[in-house]
Amino acid sequence: MRRSLRPSRAPAAVEDFEEIAPERESEREIELAHALLHPSRYPREHEERPENADDDRVPAGVPRRRTTKTAQIVLASVLAVLSLTGTVAVASRVTREIERAPVVQAPAPALPPAAATATAPEPAPIAESPPPALDPPLLDPSLDDAPMPVVDRAAARKERNEAQAALEMRDLPRARDAAARAVHLDPEHADGWLLLGAAYLDLREEWAARRAFAACAKHAKRGPRGECAALIRPPNAAVLSRAH
Known part of the structure; x- marks a missing residue:
């Protein structure tokens, strides 16, 4: 004869868990995130617990969440968002700096020295010869x-x-x-x-x-x-x- 594992009524502590568990989960995720960022500041007791670890305030029969894995996922997402945001910000800043930078025009190539234009020599002014002097x-x-x-x-x-x-x-x-x-x-x-x-x-x-x-x-x-x-x-x- 099979034994039914479903309780005939919900435990009295379940209602309390619905109000308390989310707060504790959130605090624990934050602690784990800090532990991953700064492992030297936190004792090993914050490391991942086995799934069957007891929790005073979680009644028996309620499935436990993997808080450590959740914290890692949240932390990875946060880091990815921060990295992407920083990259976009840096790219935007570089773009603005490039747009603000004064446009330096390349110097015009030096023109080759113009060949000296051959000009026809000016004709020498024709000196008006004085009337021939009559020798005495x-x-x-x-x-x-x-x-x-x-x-x-x-x-x-x-x-x-x-x-x-x-x-x-x-x-x-x-x-x-x-x-x-x-x-x-x-x-x-x-x-x-x-x-x-x-x-x-x-x-x-x-x-x-x-x-x-x-x-x-x-x-x-x-x-x-x-x-x-x-x-x-x-x-x-x-x-x-x-x-x-």
Whole structure:
């Protein structure tokens, strides 16, 4: 005959267990969690008890829970959540730092030195050549005896006036050139030769002045040609003979 293991009525202590057991289970799970984290601080009495260990407040016939295994599961879950939360927080922080970091643009590659552009050399300014200066005919020995034709008396008169004004202004080169043009235009007038000789004297070119006065005495037919002859006689001839 089988014996029924089911009690005819619930033990009186079961009602108390329903109110007390959850609290004790919760406290024990916390203690076990701390024991797993810090085993050196807790005695070995907190280690896992066998399933058949007695509990004063749990009546016989009520199945016991494996509190140690439950604590381990809870602790593993807590650690997993903390680890995952920490990883996510660290990742979020790194992402924020990357977003906040200033964007450093890479320096632009250095451009190769530009090849020197070949530019055509600027043309040299064309110097306006002055009108060819007329060499005084007396500087050419072949003119001493050669006849000298009159070219333009009116133009010669203007050149003589310019030479006279330049001598008064002490512009000796201009006076010399104007007088030389005058004798080329009208060699028969003595004033052109006298002005040319005077310009040479002021330029300290006595030998050229002497030749101008000699040419005046030979070729002049108008004007003060007697003065030209007087200048080539002594003692004036001695001064004009400083030579060359």
